[in-house]
Amino acid sequence: MMHDLLLTSVHKHISLLPQEEAHFISLLAFRKIKRKQFLLQEGEVNRYASFVIDGCLRSYSIDKNGFEHVLQFAPPGWWIGDMQSFLTQTPGTLHIDAVDDSEIIQLSKNDLDQLYAVVPMFERFFRILAEKSLATYQHRLINNLSLSARERYNNFCQLYPSLIQCLPQKQVAAYIGVTPEFLSKMLNQHPNKD
Amino acid sequence: MMHDLLLTSVHKHISLLPQEEAHFISLLAFRKIKRKQFLLQEGEVNRYASFVIDGCLRSYSIDKNGFEHVLQFAPPGWWIGDMQSFLTQTPGTLHIDAVDDSEIIQLSKNDLDQLYAVVPMFERFFRILAEKSLATYQHRLINNLSLSARERYNNFCQLYPSLIQCLPQKQVAAYIGVTPEFLSKMLNQHPNKD
DNA sequence: AAGTTTTCTTAATCTACATTATTGGTTACC
DNA sequence: GGTAACCAATAATGTAGATTAAGAAAACTT
Numbered sequence: 001m002m003h004d005l006l007l008t009s010v011h012k013h014i015s016l017l018p019q020e021e022a023h024f025i026s027l028l029a030f031r032k033i034k035r036k037q038f039l040l041q042e043g044e045v046n047r048y049a050s051f052v053i054d055g056c057l058r059s060y061s062i063d064k065n066g067f068e069h070v071l072q073f074a075p076p077g078w079w080i081g082d083m084q085s086f087l088t089q090t091p092g093t094l095h096i097d098a099v100d101d102s103e104i105i106q107l108s109k110n111d112l113d114q115l116y117a118v119v120p121m122f123e124r125f126f127r128i129l130a131e132k133s134l135a136t137y138q139h140r141l142i143n144n145l146s147l148s149a150r151e152r153y154n155n156f157c158q159l160y161p162s163l164i165q166c167l168p169q170k171q172v173a174a175y176i177g178v179t180p181e182f183l184s185k186m187l188n189q190h191p192n193k194d
Numbered sequence: 195m196m197h198d199l200l201l202t203s204v205h206k207h208i209s210l211l212p213q214e215e216a217h218f219i220s221l222l223a224f225r226k227i228k229r230k231q232f233l234l235q236e237g238e239v240n241r242y243a244s245f246v247i248d249g250c251l252r253s254y255s256i257d258k259n260g261f262e263h264v265l266q267f268a269p270p271g272w273w274i275g276d277m278q279s280f281l282t283q284t285p286g287t288l289h290i291d292a293v294d295d296s297e298i299i300q301l302s303k304n305d306l307d308q309l310y311a312v313v314p315m316f317e318r319f320f321r322i323l324a325e326k327s328l329a330t331y332q333h334r335l336i337n338n339l340s341l342s343a344r345e346r347y348n349n350f351c352q353l354y355p356s357l358i359q360c361l362p363q364k365q366v367a368a369y370i371g372v373t374p375e376f377l378s379k380m381l382n383q384h385p386n387k388d
Numbered sequence: 389a390a391g392t393t394t395t396c397t398t399a400a401t402c403t404a405c406a407t408t409a410t411t412g413g414t415t416a417c418c
Numbered sequence: 419g420g421t422a423a424c425c426a427a428t429a430a431t432g433t434a435g436a437t438t439a440a441g442a443a444a445a446c447t448t
Contacts, residue, residue: 061336063340063341065251067340069336069339069340071332071335071336073365083325083328083329083332083335084329084332087326087329093336104232116318118317120314120317121415123314123317123321124310124314124317124321126321126325126440127317127318127320127324130321130324130325130328131277131281131320131324132281133328134277134279134324134327134328135278137328137331137332137335138265138277138278140335141265141280141334141335141338142255142263142265143285144335144338144339144371145263145371145418146255146257146261146263147257147340148434148435149434165260167393168395168396169395169396170394170395171395177338177339178197178434178435178436179435179436180395180396180436181396181397181398181435181436181437181438182434182435182436184299184396184398184434185354185397185398185435187354187398188396188397188398233447259403327395342404343404343405362424362425362426363426364424364425364426365426371406372404372406373406374425374426375400375405375406375407375408375426375427375428376404378404378426378427378428379405379427379428379429381403382426382427
């Protein structure tokens, strides 16, 4: 069923009564996003948490020279949003769009806040998600400070083997923090060097 | 009183009954850490969440060439730990030591897990902390991908004006991701350029 | 199927930052 | 109070990766 992936993820961390689960499901909205369509643009308020069930989205910022820097790719099973904007409900700095035709499930900030009051177990669920995500970003930051471009690329391949196949090279470059030209040169001059 | 700073922080996000607060306090352990003393070393399991009430700690990793990269500074009012190690209770990759003589309050992973069961409101407290921290790391990552060393330095000064005063330059360098030599040159060649 | 857009490749040149080495100035400590 | 340990400054040299520019190869569009 449509919510299976999300419910599986929820049940991995918390147990719910049938009516709690039903209430949760009643708050969810299904939505399709076509390739290259925006889910969010810089300056907008991120009013929904979005869970990807098919396709792939990405969040990124555009710097003052017009270059894109990818914060996150979200294949099925991942949440995506502009955290800062979502938490404070103020205009954000990130763009989010679909790199493939995608299907997502959305939960509004208002509904989420009410969900916390009605089913406090969700506090735990999102605490655990946030903590794991936090540890991941800390690790990525350390990697960016200490590894070479080649090492960051190998890392990415190892961490997201499914993404490497479906993403254009320039997106990978914008994630690991090099120009597309340099990534191309690197891959063709020292192929598969590990 | 000794726990004031921590309780103020807790009350900013959640309300507690007197006996809930008393229970929380009963789980806390006070500890002093002398300058340069280790709170945690690479390969150890991080069994305690630590809240700084005086002084300043830092967490950092050491790369294969022996260079330090600072993940976080923790002045009074901040939590510090190796998140990955704390969550999984497996050996971690970070070092944590005191940059000044410090005083901290510790809460063990076991006690914290029990606290969640006894006083579920703490799920919310630590969810909020994790979410805010997550947004901060995302922002720092984007900065590292898109800004020059000079801009990252200015950013640091603006974000942590109190730290700039008490930290040696080489620690700031290890945080923003440049060598101490380059930071020194940068500051003396283009002083205060903003 | 031709045309348009996007992505990848290659190569020359450039630069932000690293590396190495030396110095002098503090602070910590037997 | 001397010596070790640490920290900042400076400078010469080196390099990973950026920039610019161009053309080739895919990939969508109609």
